[in-house]
Amino acid sequence: MSLAALDKVPSLLSACRRHSDQVFLTARFHRPQEGTVTSYTNILDIDHLNREVGGVRIVDDVTVAIRAGSVLVVVGPSGAGKSSFLRLLNRLDEPTGGTVRLAGRDYKEIPPPELRRRVGMVTQTAFLFPGTIADNLRFGPLQQGIELAAEPIEALLSQVGLGGRAGEGVAHLSGGEAQRVSLARALATKPAVLLLDEPTSALDAKAKDEVERLILTVVRRNDLTCVMVSHDLAQAARVADQVMVMNKGKLTKIGTVSEVINAEGMVR
Amino acid sequence: MLKEWFANQLLLGCAQAAVTTLVALAVMLLARVREIHLERETVVALVRGIVQITAIGSILVALLRGPSWTSVFLLAAMIAAAAKMSSDRSKGLPGSFQVSLCAIASGAGSVIALMTWAGVIDTRITSLVPIGSMLIANAMNTNSLVMNRFRSEVESHVGLIETGLALGADSRQTVTPYVEVSVQSSLIPAIDSLRSLGIVWIPGLMAGMLLSGARPIYAAIYQFVTISMIFSSSGLTALICSLLIRGSVFSPAEQLVLRPPQIAVPNVRSGA
Numbered sequence: 441m442s443l444a445a446l447d448k449v450p451s452l453l454s455a456c457r458r459h460s461d462q463v464f465l466t467a468r469f470h471r472p473q474e475g476t477v478t479s480y481t482n483i484l485d486i487d488h489l490n491r492e493v494g495g496v497r498i499v500d501d502v503t504v505a506i507r508a509g510s511v512l513v514v515v516g517p518s519g520a521g522k523s524s525f526l527r528l529l530n531r532l533d534e535p536t537g538g539t540v541r542l543a544g545r546d547y548k549e550i551p552p553p554e555l556r557r558r559v560g561m562v563t564q565t566a567f568l569f570p571g572t573i574a575d576n577l578r579f580g581p582l583q584q585g586i587e588l589a590a591e592p593i594e595a596l597l598s599q600v601g602l603g604g605r606a607g608e609g610v611a612h613l614s615g616g617e618a619q620r621v622s623l624a625r626a627l628a629t630k631p632a633v634l635l636l637d638e639p640t641s642a643l644d645a646k647a648k649d650e651v652e653r654l655i656l657t658v659v660r661r662n663d664l665t666c667v668m669v670s671h672d673l674a675q676a677a678r679v680a681d682q683v684m685v686m687n688k689g690k691l692t693k694i695g696t697v698s699e700v701i702n703a704e705g706m707v708r
Numbered sequence: 709m710l711k712e713w714f715a716n717q718l719l720l721g722c723a724q725a726a727v728t729t730l731v732a733l734a735v736m737l738l739a740r741v742r743e744i745h746l747e748r749e750t751v752v753a754l755v756r757g758i759v760q761i762t763a764i765g766s767i768l769v770a771l772l773r774g775p776s777w778t779s780v781f782l783l784a785a786m787i788a789a790a791a792k793m794s795s796d797r798s799k800g801l802p803g804s805f806q807v808s809l810c811a812i813a814s815g816a817g818s819v820i821a822l823m824t825w826a827g828v829i830d831t832r833i834t835s836l837v838p839i840g841s842m843l844i845a846n847a848m849n850t851n852s853l854v855m856n857r858f859r860s861e862v863e864s865h866v867g868l869i870e871t872g873l874a875l876g877a878d879s880r881q882t883v884t885p886y887v888e889v890s891v892q893s894s895l896i897p898a899i900d901s902l903r904s905l906g907i908v909w910i911p912g913l914m915a916g917m918l919l920s921g922a923r924p925i926y927a928a929i930y931q932f933v934t935i936s937m938i939f940s941s942s943g944l945t946a947l948i949c950s951l952l953i954r955g956s957v958f959s960p961a962e963q964l965v966l967r968p969p970q971i972a973v974p975n976v977r978s979g980a
Contacts, residue, residue, distance in 0.1 A: 489810075531961055532870060532874060532964075533963060553873075554964040556874050556875065558875035560874070562872075563867070567867040567870075579877070583875065625875065
């Protein structure tokens, strides 16, 4: 559902909310580190983050704290700066001002390759390297000098529903399968935070549902913190612990699903 | 036919230049028909070519009578000009002039120095400058080919490169496959020249040596020597360029700074 169809949101949300709350509670139940200090500290502190391109602020003074183990969904109209914001979090782009602290440490002090291993990313289109599925999963760990053995590869693939297909070439995978490989590949570097840039928007309806469920399961099972960009409010309601609304580069609203999506005038 | 019309050598040369220019312009118009626009670049290149070579030809006589040491300055000026032209070909690639200057100076310069020291190239200015200029010109072409191909490869694979970066790869490693392709493709002309020597083409240097009375076998061997030197200097230039260029497309924070240009969408009028 796009932002243009927001009239239908209240009725849709009443149906989604129960499911969302269930997912939230289930997630807390399965979280192995429940109750420890780290479960409730902020893993990402985003502090007055800006990015200016050609004199235009595409991300404008965004300040937000993201709790470890939570799922933050960033919504907003096209051109709101959602993806630009996400690319600043693993420093694929350089902020013009402000910074991000990863577990309390300014991310500019962390070497970019190390930062990006700890803050994994799955993009809208799954860009797979030529070769087999296993080759793709080995890529990230190899950068740290770790040769991923067959067993962990199989375990990762089983998580994303592609068990037994490690040796298969990537050339003929469907969009949904490619996105699953992309997710498993991001998990192979054992990130603490996972950035998802509209991971289901390029998929058909069936694959979209499957990948969305899979992402949610994987994120909860691995106790990951997740920042996901979506233009789909119904999806945000299904997966988010917190929803952040962006417009013209600015953060305009943040809160729980019910706080944000029920707020009057939120997306007008 | 032209020789019958023009007894004066200078006039004959002008007429020959006019005929070849007309053929080049015809090719340009043919490309225009196919909506490939080369007009400005072709005209500028033709005008520059004739002006430059005539000017150099006029002063070359004076320069070639100078002492041998002046050839160093001549070759250095040629390298700087080659770097400028090569970098102009690769607009949008950060630091392209510096990369070109280092690559051509090291690639062509080291081969010229080594071969002169070894006695393969005569130290007389009349030998050193023409042969050196051949090596520099070919190194320039190779350098332009590497940079152009590398730029288009990077622009076409932004998604894969950034995926590699996002997985914690070293930035230089993410462009390694594109560097390899660029170097290989840039050396195709030099390798083909070496392979087809004597079969597909007999280069001007050998023809000139034969006409000036050199022994045919020595002329042939020296032609091979020249083409081998061209291959060596081009190969070295390509390798140095590839080493320097891979870092130039990333920021210090290992972010890809080269982006594909926005392709203009043709203006389509809706039907009435």
